[in-house]
Amino acid sequence: xxxxRIATVLLMTMTVLWAVPVFAESPMASLKKPVEEIxxxxxxxxxxxxxxxxxxxxxxxxxxxxxxxxxxxxxxxLARNWKSFTPQQRKDFSEVFADHLNNTxxxxxxxxxxxxxxxxxxxEKLSEDKALVKSIIxxxxxxxPVDYSVLLSDNVWRVYDVNIEGVSLIKNxxxxxxxxxxxxxxxxxxxxxxxxxxxxxxN
Amino acid sequence: MHRICFQILxxxxxxxxxxxAFSEPSNERVDNSNRLLAASQIDPFQDENLDFLDEExxxxxxxxxxxxxxxxxxxxxxxxxxxxxxxxxxxVSQGYRNVVPEMARIGIKNFFHNLGGPIRIVNCFLQGEMxxxxxxxxxxxxxxxxxxxGFGDPAKxxxxxxxxxxxxxxxxxxxxxxxxxxxxxxxxxxxxxxxxAGMFADGFMDPLYHLDDTxxxxxxxxxxxxxxxxxxIGDYESLKSSAIEPYQAFKNVxxxxxxxxxxxxx
Numbered sequence: 436x437x438x439x440r441i442a443t444v445l446l447m448t449m450t451v452l453w454a455v456p457v458f459a460e461s462p463m464a465s466l467k468k469p470v471e472e473i474x475x476x477x478x479x480x481x482x483x484x485x486x487x488x489x490x491x492x493x494x495x496x497x498x499x500x501x502x503x504x505x506x507x508x509x510x511x512x513l514a515r516n517w518k519s520f521t522p523q524q525r526k527d528f529s530e531v532f533a534d535h536l537n538n539t540x541x542x543x544x545x546x547x548x549x550x551x552x553x554x555x556x557x558x559e560k561l562s563e564d565k566a567l568v569k570s571i572i573x574x575x576x577x578x579x580p581v582d583y584s585v586l587l588s589d590n591v592w593r594v595y596d597v598n599i600e601g602v603s604l605i606k607n608x609x610x611x612x613x614x615x616x617x618x619x620x621x622x623x624x625x626x627x628x629x630x631x632x633x634x635x636x637x638n
Numbered sequence: 639m640h641r642i643c644f645q646i647l648x649x650x651x652x653x654x655x656x657x658x659a660f661s662e663p664s665n666e667r668v669d670n671s672n673r674l675l676a677a678s679q680i681d682p683f684q685d686e687n688l689d690f691l692d693e694e695x696x697x698x699x700x701x702x703x704x705x706x707x708x709x710x711x712x713x714x715x716x717x718x719x720x721x722x723x724x725x726x727x728x729x730v731s732q733g734y735r736n737v738v739p740e741m742a743r744i745g746i747k748n749f750f751h752n753l754g755g756p757i758r759i760v761n762c763f764l765q766g767e768m769x770x771x772x773x774x775x776x777x778x779x780x781x782x783x784x785x786x787x788g789f790g791d792p793a794k795x796x797x798x799x800x801x802x803x804x805x806x807x808x809x810x811x812x813x814x815x816x817x818x819x820x821x822x823x824x825x826x827x828x829x830x831x832x833x834x835a836g837m838f839a840d841g842f843m844d845p846l847y848h849l850d851d852t853x854x855x856x857x858x859x860x861x862x863x864x865x866x867x868x869x870x871i872g873d874y875e876s877l878k879s880s881a882i883e884p885y886q887a888f889k890n891v892x893x894x895x896x897x898x899x900x901x902x903x904x
Contacts, residue, residue: 506682514691522683529683539880576744576869601898602891606701610890611883627882 462566462585463558465592469502470553477544488545496537504586504593505533511595512608516616524621531625534632550575566592704830704893705819715822716885722825723874731867743868745789750862752781752788757843761804765812770801802902807836811900820889828892 459465473495483491509529510517520528544551556569564587572579584596596605615624694700706712735743755778762771777799781788793799810832811817818831829837841847849855881887 510682510685510688511690514688517688518686522681525683535880535882539876542879543876575740576747600895602894603701606894607887607890608882610701611881611886614883614886631882 459587459590459592461558462560462592463555463568466502466568466570466583466585466594467555469498472498473544474553491545492537492541495541499537499540500533501591502594503533503536504588504595505529505536507586507588507593507595508532508536508605511605513612514609516612516621519616520621524625527625528621528628531628531632535628538632553581564588701890701894702817702897704817704889706889707819708821712820712822712889713885715824716888718824719822719827720878727864727867728871728874731864731871734864735868735871738865738868743865746861746865747869748781748785748791749788750865751791752778752785753845755781755788756845757806757840758804760843761806761809761840762801764806764809765804767801767804770804773798773801802899805836806839807833807896808900810836817893817896820893828888830893830896833896 476491476494506529509525509532512532513520513528517525552573554571554573556571558569559567561567566585566587568583568585570581570583572581580600582598583594584598585592586595596603598604612624615627619627691700755774759771759774759778762768762774777793780793780799781791784790784792807830815832817833820828820830821834822828823834826837846855846858849858877887877891878884
């Protein structure tokens with residue numbers, strides 16, 4: 436085997452390894468698909484029994500888990516407080532915070548906004564692994580601008596913040612957690628969130 | 639022999655590529671690609687990298703801190719407004735929505751929005767936004783005439799005729815006046831010292847203020863509020879149920895929203 440052949444193989448391997456991130460879907464495409472899937476699931480959600488509603492929720496959770504980076508969202512909402520959580524607490528918090536976000540999101544889409552449509556407008560690459568996807572939600576009488584901040588990890592673009600009419604969801608939770616953690620321990624905050632998800636689980 | 643050489647070489651190469659220890663922290667590109675390749679191997683719960691906080695500071699996108707010396711009063715008013723919403727405003731608006739057809743409600747909403755045209759024109763002008771001033775004026779004339787006193791909104795689909803909405807609070811901010819402190823007013827909701835001053839100034843320009851009969855102007859204002867609430871039933875509820883600490887949540891929404899309105903590009 437000649438040196439040149441080794442070099443060729445090496446070069447090819449290198450190309451393949453370096454090219455991997457290029458194959459990631461565009462940030463907008465990686466949001467469009469799940470939103471379309473969710474819309475499809477929601478299409479026949481009028482007059483559902485509690486069980487059917489729960490089944491619908493579980494289906495949608497499966498999609499949101501792939502679309503949202505809940506660990507990143509947790510870290511960014513806790514900000515400096517993240518450091519005072521143990522890895523186990525961080526994990527517990529991320530799980531219960533994900534449940535909470537899913538529940539509030541579901542309450543919205545399942546109960547009220549049947550006649551909403553989502554329109555994706557543009558995507559803007561902010562860096563190699565960050566991008567902003569702009570969309571609008573159209574209700575009959577108003578349109579609401581919604582921007583998604585997405586992060587590339589494991590070759591998938593996933594949402595780490597949602598900005599509705601200029602209000603960042605993560606920064607909003609951050610002020611709340613900051614306030615609570617002045618007086619309470621991480622365990623108490625996790626417990627508080629857990630209780631809240633139990634109450635708002637289904638209605 | 640050659641084959642063994644090749645295999646060793648390949649293994650070495652793979653090790654170099656995969657091992658984060660070989661990357662130089664000073665070299666951003668190498669650092670980044672390693673992070674992408676090895677992302678699944680890093681336990682995210684061990685990761686204590688909080689660089690995003692510095693990035694927010696640098697990009698000036700962190701939420702501005704607004705003092706809250708009246709927190710006790712504010713929390714009481716927050717409770718008061720909350721009860722007022724659930725006991726009075728929401729049921730009344732819901733009843734109103736059931737009775738008044740959507741077409742009429744949209745017309746009334748347009749009418750009141752158009753009535754606020756002069757206030758927006760003055761504030762665009764005071765902020766030196768000449769193009770927006772002209773557009774707001776054009777919109778006012780267009781909707782008052784072709785929209786029949788503003789009940790219709792024929793300007794709706796023309797982006798030029800829908801510039802960002804300006805008020806005196808924003809004008810004062812453009813002049814360099816800070817928020818002062820956060821305050822919640824009964825019935826009127828969250829504000830800051832600066833935005834309260836702005837609200838009073840705008841109030842003088844409000845045609846309703848100049849109605850001779852106080853009862854009549856309160857009545858008309860009530861219709862405005864109930865009518866606009868009828869389009870947003872459920873929003874307050876869902877925002878509140880998404881919050882863990884509702885007072886802080888609403889305060890932060892107000893500050894973030896106002897900051898965005900002030901910084902909006904024209």
